[in-house]
Amino acid sequence: MKHPIFILLLILPALALTAAGDFPMARRLINTQGCKACHKLEGFGGDFARPLDGVGDTLSETQLEQKLKTGNTTPYMPGHQHLTQEERTSLAQFLKSLRGQEKKRPAQRPASSSRKRS
Numbered sequence: 001m002k003h004p005i006f007i008l009l010l011i012l013p014a015l016a017l018t019a020a021g022d023f024p025m026a027r028r029l030i031n032t033q034g035c036k037a038c039h040k041l042e043g044f045g046g047d048f049a050r051p052l053d054g055v056g057d058t059l060s061e062t063q064l065e066q067k068l069k070t071g072n073t074t075p076y077m078p079g080h081q082h083l084t085q086e087e088r089t090s091l092a093q094f095l096k097s098l099r100g101q102e103k104k105r106p107a108q109r110p111a112s113s114s115r116k117r118s
């Protein structure tokens, strides 16, 4: 009867990978908290704020968490004090893990002065 144990050995690492590698809590929050109304993630979402892919390149996990908690007045980003500490930490860790995807974006942002008037 070696069979059941063999199957378990195959399944366990797969379970561990899904749980640790894919940030299920953070992904669920991003979809339920409306982040994509303003931010793109992996190509989907709004253009009001910068894409979330690559925020980990410039901000530390602590800074990300702080930004999530307090939000911003102008331009407007809602604060997320209603989330638990655990939820904000999971979001910050997920966003931090997105670094390195910066390469997929154009090397330089278009100049913000594209609406010159004169």
Ligand code: HEC
Residues within 6 Å of the ligand: 029, 030, 033, 034, 035, 036, 037, 038, 039, 048, 049, 050, 052, 055, 058, 059, 064, 067, 068, 072, 074, 075, 076, 077, 078, 080, 091, 095
């Ligand atoms: C109403 C639109 C809106 C929503 C909803 C929103 N954001 Fe933002 N977010 C912004 C704006 C605008 C900024 C830029 C603020 C600034 O300049 O500091 C921003 C900034 C950020 C930053 C910092 C980016 C940087 O480089 O400074 C992070 C991280 C972020 N948002 C994550 C999130 C997450 C995660 C959610 C959902 C839980 C979310 N945002 C929901 C509008 C929004």
